[in-house]
Amino acid sequence: MPAMVRQMFSFRLKRLALAAVALAPTLASAEQVNIELFDGQRAMALIAEQLRFTPRSLDAPGHQQTIDFIKAELAKAGVNNVSLQRWAYRGVDRKSYAMTNIVARLEVSNPRRMILATHYDSIVRAYADKTNPNGPMPGANNSASGVAVLLETARVLSLLPKPAVGIDMIFFDGEEGSKSLGAGDPQWHALGSPYFTAHLKDFYPNAKPEKAVVFDMVCDRDLKLKPEPSSVTSALAEVQKFWRAGAEIAPSAFDPQITTYPISDDHTALAAIGIPSFLVIDFEYEPYFNTTQDTTDKCAAESLQAVGRATLQYLYLP
Numbered sequence: 001m002p003a004m005v006r007q008m009f010s011f012r013l014k015r016l017a018l019a020a021v022a023l024a025p026t027l028a029s030a031e032q033v034n035i036e037l038f039d040g041q042r043a044m045a046l047i048a049e050q051l052r053f054t055p056r057s058l059d060a061p062g063h064q065q066t067i068d069f070i071k072a073e074l075a076k077a078g079v080n081n082v083s084l085q086r087w088a089y090r091g092v093d094r095k096s097y098a099m100t101n102i103v104a105r106l107e108v109s110n111p112r113r114m115i116l117a118t119h120y121d122s123i124v125r126a127y128a129d130k131t132n133p134n135g136p137m138p139g140a141n142n143s144a145s146g147v148a149v150l151l152e153t154a155r156v157l158s159l160l161p162k163p164a165v166g167i168d169m170i171f172f173d174g175e176e177g178s179k180s181l182g183a184g185d186p187q188w189h190a191l192g193s194p195y196f197t198a199h200l201k202d203f204y205p206n207a208k209p210e211k212a213v214v215f216d217m218v219c220d221r222d223l224k225l226k227p228e229p230s231s232v233t234s235a236l237a238e239v240q241k242f243w244r245a246g247a248e249i250a251p252s253a254f255d256p257q258i259t260t261y262p263i264s265d266d267h268t269a270l271a272a273i274g275i276p277s278f279l280v281i282d283f284e285y286e287p288y289f290n291t292t293q294d295t296t297d298k299c300a301a302e303s304l305q306a307v308g309r310a311t312l313q314y315l316y317l318p
């Protein structure tokens with residue numbers, strides 16, 4: 001999805017908005033890392049490859065093909081510590097769905113940990129499509145773009161000095177909810193990230209990860225990323241740091257103006273257990289959002305590159 005909850009613009013949000021806008025004009029320190037190694041064209045190709053597996057929703061053959069693809073790309077980037085967190089989810093139709101979160105750990109010897117995450121499942125059908133609401137969901141932006149950013153980031157990180165905090169990349173399953181709930185269902189809730197947080201000690205027996213960044217819908221040709229209110233509540237300082245890095249790299253894509261509505265996504269479950277977590281999303285994607293028109297031509301290599309390079313810069317900021 002993710003789901004959007006339009007709410008009255010409360011005084012509290014206004015206060016947070018002012019805080020988010022107060023960004024320092026320049027980076028605190030320039031790190032000697034070549035963030036330009038992140039290649040937007042490579043990321044675009046990673047989107048195109050995922051779309052070959054469409055539909056990639058739960059139970060579709062393309063779902064497993066996407067898992068295999070992510071594992072293969074991680075292996076190419078030299079990421080060998082990859083776990084599959086598997087479980088069965090029983091839908092309201094009583095059917096059992098095979099679920100898989102993919103957890104890739106970089107620099108496992110580093111006791112300090114942080115999460116970079118996205119979801120790889122796509123919605124079961126293009127329900128918002130006026131002419132073909134039962135059509136398969138290509139999901140170039142929602143969901144292949146987040147996967148592409150993570151995989152290209154993994155490749156680049158293998159070429160760079162190690163960041164101070166060890167990174168766990170998580171490719172969540174079931175962000176779009178279960179097939180049985182139906183696309184666009186108001187009862188929607190993410191499945192993979194709540195399962196992960198309920199079993200957090202499987203991966204973090206001693207201490208929670210220090211923070212988490214979640215990417216979703218980040219390839220729009222006209223990319224405008226705005227801080228999201230629940231992210232600002234959970235991780236204000238990190239949001240400021242990320243947007244500051246982004247504004248240095250691609251000023252037009254990083255708008256410090258906070259969105260007027262909260263958005264539920266995989267950061268929601270992470271924030272709920274006290275991990276400072278924020279969402280990087282451009283939710284203004286009409287008229288293509290969850291339609292058969294969410295295809296690669298709506299994406300731009302420049303947009304992916306802006307997000308990827310901002311992420312790399314952010315990872316190396318103190």
Ligand SMILES: [Zn+2]
Pocket residue numbers: 001002119142143175216217
């Ligand atoms: Zn999504």
